[in-house]
Amino acid sequence: MSVTAAKGFTAAGIAAGIKESGGLDLALVVNTGPSRAAAGVFTANRVKAAPVLWSEQVLGEGRLSAVVLNSGGANACTGAPGFQDAHATAEQVAEELTAATGTEHGAGEIAVASTGLIGLRLPMDKLLPGVSTAASALSEHGGEKAALAIKTTDTVHKTARASSPAGWTVGGMAKGAGMLAPGLATMLVVLTTDADLSAEELDAALRGATRTTFDRIDSDGAMSTNDTVLLMASAASGVRAEQAEFAEAVRAVCDDLGQQLVHDAEGATKDIRIEVVNAANEDEAVTVGRTIARNNLFKCAVHGEDPNWGRVLAAIGTTDAAFDPDALDVAINGVQVCRAGAVGEDRDKVDMRFREVRVTADLHAGSASAVIWTNDLTADYVHENSAYSS
Amino acid sequence: MSVTAAKGFTAAGIAAGIKESGGLDLALVVNTGPSRAAAGVFTANRVKAAPVLWSEQVLGEGRLSAVVLNSGGANACTGAPGFQDAHATAEQVAEELTAATGTEHGAGEIAVASTGLIGLRLPMDKLLPGVSTAASALSEHGGEKAALAIKTTDTVHKTARASSPAGWTVGGMAKGAGMLAPGLATMLVVLTTDADLSAEELDAALRGATRTTFDRIDSDGAMSTNDTVLLMASAASGVRAEQAEFAEAVRAVCDDLGQQLVHDAEGATKDIRIEVVNAANEDEAVTVGRTIARNNLFKCAVHGEDPNWGRVLAAIGTTDAAFDPDALDVAINGVQVCRAGAVGEDRDKVDMRFREVRVTADLHAGSASAVIWTNDLTADYVHENSAYSS
Incomplete structure (x- = not known):
């Protein structure tokens, strides 16, 4: 299950001290390749959080080596300093990856996602050391912990997977007591696959899937500033996925995660x-x-x-x-x-x-x-x- | 205060047995003239209750002798039989007025307004005798009772007035824990004036007033099928009102009633x-x-x-x-x-x-x-x- 169900991904979830409760609050998901193709869908809200502005820009290249996610703070409505914080977080991840792999990584291949209270700066003195801790904790079995680290008011962590007889898998994790657009609370979703697809193919599959799943959940009509859905492909299975079958697998995983969001919506009984x-x-x-x-x-x-x-x-x-x-x-x-x-x-x-x-x-x-x-x-x-x- | 503050109007509020509680549930407001000019504004909802369809049609003539209002049932989504019920209610009022005045009155000069549960037929066996009871209770001091009879979940009845040094008055009553368009619960408002104005002048004043008062109250975003605001002029003061001053008086009364609706919104603390x-x-x-x-x-x-x-x-x-x-x-x-x-x-x-x-x-x-x-x-x-x- 989760983001490490597909081959070619490592993940970690740790407590960086961003949440006052001391709970898990920082997740890192790394694509170990060989491919780094990626796609993303973001909130339609015109007031976009700094990590959304950052990740949209990064995704312009259709390529991601990793995504770092934090709960405990949305980094929204924080102005230019907030954007610099998102950049610095990506920088820190790139440095850790460079050190760990001996290969040069840049901030421009790292997505950032945040969730929590709007209008507060992130505690960078805790977050940046947390990135190092998470990098050293990366594991092929880290998917569950990563899913736990992105929870806010969620009562359970949410993961899903779908596998093809052709030999590839789509896995994913989600947080949120709501939806993409509009979003109740922030919805963060990371999907991974070991299938071999281009960024354009991933983008088409992701947009088609979110349009009829997350986009049709409307728990309370309130749209978040931070909603982010990412799809990263490692090609580690060595299998070229057939586009229609792959799109259906992504849709199935999104639908599964979407239903979990509805079931866990804040205060809901129906x-x-x-x-x-x-x-x-x-x-x-x-x-x-x-x-x-x-x-x-x-x-x-x-x-x-x-x-x-x-x-x-x-x-x-x-x-x-x-x-x-x-x-x-x-x-x-x-x-x-x-x-x-x-x-x-x-x-x-x-x-x-x-x-x-x-x-x-x-x-x-x-x-x-x-x-x-x-x-x-x-x-x-x-x-x-x-x-x-x- | 209320609809009998202006000269040339009588009103009554009685218990017809429509409400199971036995409370006041039927109001009648009669314009005794000499003028019968009138204007109305109705819900923007495309699913309109039968009394709204009836009253919109009647107002096409710019003339009203009376309005009959009931709580305890919205007569909405009741199909052709519901429309016939609204018509029959107006017919009954016209017959009572004809009998009381010796002058021929027709259903086409009687507006009908209803509030309560959607999708139920009104108990006509109670409503029609109630109209007769109300007609016999009509009084120049009946405004308060009429305001009490249109309450549903309202905790207090709502009335307002504004008078001009020129010698005319605008009075009104309202029910609703909400607003015109959109409407929380149904909003019913009847305004009366003893000023002398044409139906076109009343219409201009009423539309101008509701646009910046009732239309800008949005307690819960839900628009009713029954919202109705009526303005009737008797000309009993014998004074031709200056249009700008009159429009401001109507706006002031609408604003006052609108604030009362906000203060009494269901469950609200702010x-x-x-x-x-x-x-x-x-x-x-x-x-x-x-x-x-x-x-x-x-x-x-x-x-x-x-x-x-x-x-x-x-x-x-x-x-x-x-x-x-x-x-x-x-x-x-x-x-x-x-x-x-x-x-x-x-x-x-x-x-x-x-x-x-x-x-x-x-x-x-x-x-x-x-x-x-x-x-x-x-x-x-x-x-x-x-x-x-x-």
Whole structure:
């Protein structure tokens, strides 16, 4: 599992002292090659954290030797000094790699990712020595520890893998009680593979996968400044992956990690699968699904196990999507509670006791569909996000 | 105060038995003339309740003799039968007025407004006799009772008035723990005046007033299917109002009622005034303010009295408004916690103990500004909206 499931990668997770709790807070993932091809997807937020600005720039080359990740501080809204901190962190990793391998490494091949409170500088006096400690702890079995070191409010660490009969593997780790864009809390994901692919092939597979997985999780409608998803290929298996099969493996790993994020969303007691069907096009299906997912009244109703389909219709009615209000159908957990914009089957038939709640909205306006995942809104969510400064 | 503050109006509020609690649930407001000029503004939701569809149609004539309002049921998503119920209610009011005045009244001059649970037919066997009871209870002192009869989760009834030295008055009542568009719960507002104005003049004053008052309250981002704001003029003062002065009086009454809605929002402990300044244009100022107002993480932070300006920046960053992320300033309760997109004054200086919290976001992109009001997100909000089916 995790980022060391694929051959050609070492990883470590250590406690650098960034978190006041003393817990694991620094992860390092190194691609030992022979290939260093890489791709990345970042937050769509226009207010981007320094490590995002740094890593986007680095990824322009389509090549990464390593990624260093820290929890305990987002390094966002920290201005030019914050960007210098991200640069210095990459520099330190490059120096350690150069010393360990005898081969020259530069900061320009090192990605940086951070998560935690916005608006605080990172404690570089702890972080830089931590990079050295992590470098000396690198191991082919370090994937789990790396996954543990990127947790913030996550109650469990998240890892996944998919292997091909052709002889290659995709592995990954994720943190976050949310999603890529928009993101509840920061979502950080590192995927690795020992398949042999070009940076362009990795980019196509990654964008295709995130578009229908992480991008369709909308736990609380809030987009992070730090969301980062990286995919690195070592080619250590010696196998050229077939693009379609590889894309499907990446999608499967992203979907698996995405589901783990939903299950672990802050304060949530329900995972809500919203499927919009018969939309005029996919964009409108996504828009309608996202609008339902972001409706606080609907999210509260689901928390109360109340099949309040009126709130679903009221949410749909705020969109510009093509539909006739008198043709809308809504089913909750398979019961068609709203038919043709009005009362359908008896709402008392809806059983909402279980964690997964399925909502289907039929727009009767075309043949496109999309699935958006969200969570209920709970008193625990409020508590966690008002008591904890994140 | 209320709708009978202006001359030429009678009102009543009675218990028709629509609410299971047996509380007041039916209000009637009658314009006794001599003028019957009127204007209305309705929800922007495309899923509109039957009474909204009915009243929009009726207002096409710019003329209203009365409005009948009920709590205890929204008559939304009830299909053609629901529309027939709204029509039948207006018919009943017209018959009562005809009987009481000896002058022929038709359903086409009666507006209908409803609030309560979506997706349920109204109990017409209780509502229609209730209309007769209300008609017989009409009084020039009935404004308070009418305001009480339209409450749902409101903890207090809301009324306001403004009078001109010229000799005319604007009075009004409101219900709702939210706003016009978008609307938390349904917002119903009836404004009356004894000034003499045409339907076109009333319409201009009402649209101008709602645009910068009710339309800029965004307690929870959820838009109702039933929001209705009506303005009726009796001309009973015999005074032709000067348009600018009248528009300002209507704006003042709307602003007063709007503030009362914010103060009484479901579960709220904070009223948050978000002022966006130096935007490229007013629309962008409103968009940025609304986006901050709808950010659940920010709303939770305010609940926890945490001056978490990073969440304000993260929210602004999701908009398309003109700004440079490195030029954003944010002040909370007068303390400039974020300067030029990075750390400003010490956040510990921010005192957030009081109910009103002021956030100022300076986009440095122009000279337009706007104020949006919202509330914090609380466990009580979650409880009220998950336990109570509304």
